[in-house]
Amino acid sequence: MSREGYRVVREGLTNTLRHAGRVRVAVRIAISPRALDLDMTNPLGSSTPRRGLGLDGIKRRAQALGGHAEGAAKGDNWQLQVHLPW
DSSP states (O other), rough: OOHHHHHHHHHHHHHHHHHOOOOOOOOEEOOOEEEEEEEEEOEEEEESOOOOOOOHHOOOOOOOTOEEOOOOOOOEEEEEEEEEEE
C-alpha cells in the first residue's frame, strides 16, 4: 500500500507542476488501522486548464484497491483527496 500511496503523491505533485506551475503544495498523510488517506491542496494555476490522464489514473488506481479519489477546484485552490483501504 505504501507504494501505491507514493505513486499517488508523485502523480499529484506532477499534476500540480504541470497545471499550476511552481506553487506551494500542502500534503496531508493520515494513516489509520483501516486506511491510508491522502489530501493534497495547491493554488489554482493561471494557465488554461488542460485535460490529461493523471487524475483519471489516480482514480483508477484507487478504485482497483477498493478506495476512491476525487480532485476538484475549491475556491482558489485545487484539492485532491484519496482514500486507500488496507
